[in-house]
Amino acid sequence: MRITKEQFKTDFRQRVQEKFTNEVEEASNGELFASLGAVIQAYYSDEWKETRKATRDDKCKQAYYFSIEFLPGRMLKSNLLNMGLLDIVRDSLKELDIDLEELCKIEKDMALGNGGLGRLASCFMDSIASSSLPGNGNGIRYDYGLFKQKFVDGNQVELPDEWLREGNVWEVRKASKAVNVNYGGHVYLKEDEAGRLKPVYENQQVLRAVPYDTGMVGFQNDMVNTLRLWSAEIPDFEESNYRSIEERRDFRDLTSVLYPDDSNYEGRLMRLVQEYFFVSAGIQSIIRSHKKSGLAMKDLAEYIAIHINDTHPALCVPELMRLLIDEENLSWEKAWDITVKTMSYTNHTIMAEALEKWPVFMLQEVVPRIFQIIEEIDRRFVAEMTSLVDQEVIERTRIIKDNQVHMAHLAIIGSHSTNGVAKLHSDLLKGIVLHDFYVLYPERFNNKTNGIAQRRWLQLANEPLAGFLDQTIGTSWRKEANDLHLLMNYKNDSTVLQTLADTKRLNKVRLAQYILETTGIEVSPDAIFDVQIKRLHAYKRQLLNLLHILKLYFDLKADPNADIYPRVFIFGAKAAPSYTYAKYVIKCINEAADLINHDEEIQGKLKIVFLENYNVSLAEMIIPAADVSEQISLASKEASGTSNMKLMLNGAVTIATLDGANIEIRDVVGDENIVIFGLTEEEVYHYYETQNYQAIKIYETDSELQRILNAFIDGTIPNIQVEGQEIFDSLIRYNDEYFTLRDYHSYVEAQEKIERLYRDKKRWQQISLINTAEAGHFSSDYTVRRYAEEIWQIEPVKG
Structure with missing residues (x-):
């Protein structure tokens, strides 16, 4: 321009x-x-x-990326x-x-997401446009973001995130593109004059879905795609069934918050309506555009690819079927063929308990016609498979079972592609979690390892490093991320290594200043900045990090002159409002921080900083300053991770289990340039098979762990009587679900290796350089191009 x-x-x-x-x-x-x-x-x-x-x-085939979360940031x-x-x-x-x-x-941060799922969707939007691909986002315009996190007496408190209070300069309201979304009521089928069964609706509720479009600007290529977010409005009185002001307000609140509190029925109901709302609005909009272009409905799959990002948009499958059958008068068989060819699905979890399921009665209440269609999809699937596989396999894979609708099953059966988001994750899906489906549909399963938009995570977040890279290896890496590999030519150049270290220190000084201004805690930029930033969840094991911190603290209490390199442990994480255990972990970290940060005996050698309200903008400040990247989830639990890629790109050294994309990071940087510890995925599953893990035996025979765990219940860490007991019981009484104690000593040894490496300045600088040089491998530009070629079959728009 x-x-x-x-x-x-x-x-x-x-x-x-x-x-x-x-x-x-x-x-x-x-x-x-x-x-x-x-x-x-x-x-x-x-x-x-x-x-x-x-x-x-040009009648280009376009992709539509349906996601309940988008986290663009500023x-x-x-x-x-x-x-x-x-x-x-x-x-x-x-x-x-x-x-x-x-x-x-x-x-204000456009914080319409909880974590990796929403940030991945936004990186993809950037990369799709920057790769000149015709692709659009489809989601919800929440009036409030996830929540604004505050710490009060060490506890997480959730406040409204009023990101729209001053408006959003980037969005354009498109009232002319609004559609009605109908839900609730009753429905029955009746023959029309042509003998076709048509639904008859009674007492439905009507919502007006109004789109707000935001331009997704490609990188210096004149391409601007669209992120369409839907807002719920009440239609004109004569169009709707809302009888009272309260009823009208209740459902105007539909798009108020991301993830309504699902610990009660009303919250779960609202979330289900949300999911149908943005799915129905988006697919209606797509079909309307397709028809306006003069294209035949039978050819929809040749021009449209609809991507289901996790299970929240899985109702795309029956909603497209509803529109094709009920509105466009296609036969079931033709509609089903179009739907399967149009839909594709990304699975984002290994944990079966995290795969979304809805009670049958809720779907019957919220979307009765959609439930009828799901029943028929399920019936036909069972009929088709009866002659092909054992009844046990059918029961495990059918959509409706135990009075629940299994959304992942619906997405897999109703699409032509199911992908995982890291090689290990995809292998586990095929081998264990979704093995039955892999046997039924081996051609549908594939891997697409996640990626990140290096424009935001290096060019914007770390301008000192980006400028130095321009001077050292030229500017081609800004468009072609793999050209970062040119930096490998300088891995033995002491001047380059020192300059990279200097840029890191600049970023650490900036973060230290922010920490002082926002928390009052003074940290030294000469200490190791050890960073764990991600959603707070037991399987991500922020608790393991805390156990190691307590070990170092007790070592220093025993000998204040112990030769421990100064460390600043930095946390950023939100816990879901109803996830009590995760909130207890936050409380314990904050109380341990208060204890350690104010203990003058340890001479400032350890500091803990838990920064409030972790979001994209805060990540952009933390990540360039990180020395150590904590990727310590239990092997086999993290689908991919993307903070590992962002931290790697900015030269942090990874301490990791062999989980998610950590394995692929190790493969590209080499074993000597990453610090690996802990159980492998095979060892974890061996414990599951043998059922012989006994956390209490580890505790009873390990005096070091006894001292650390007892600190949660003996008053050593103050103000955690309830929280500390819960955490202690989770490890000892309930047998340590995520093998934290089993991995503890391996983790301590890995941390000792980190310290030894950091003391060898040149070696550390070389590892840091190698991580940055190899990070282009994880550019989301390459990821979306693989989606485009192998799943969506879309091609770049000719400029």
């Missing part, structure tokens, strides 16, 4: 004048940010329009970078005595 500084300043001044009847010099930062966003959106609006026109005129600098305007706008604003970084802080 060819915009000069003079043109930008003129456009910017004019927009401030038009929008706020104000001069730049007198405007507030909020006014300046809103004006800047409007200018930037105006700059890419033509490309956005042309992208839509090109895909329509978009100002990302848009500027991708448009090639970052330096021009930054310099222009500086000449107007305006700091771009200060304006960036005005923007």
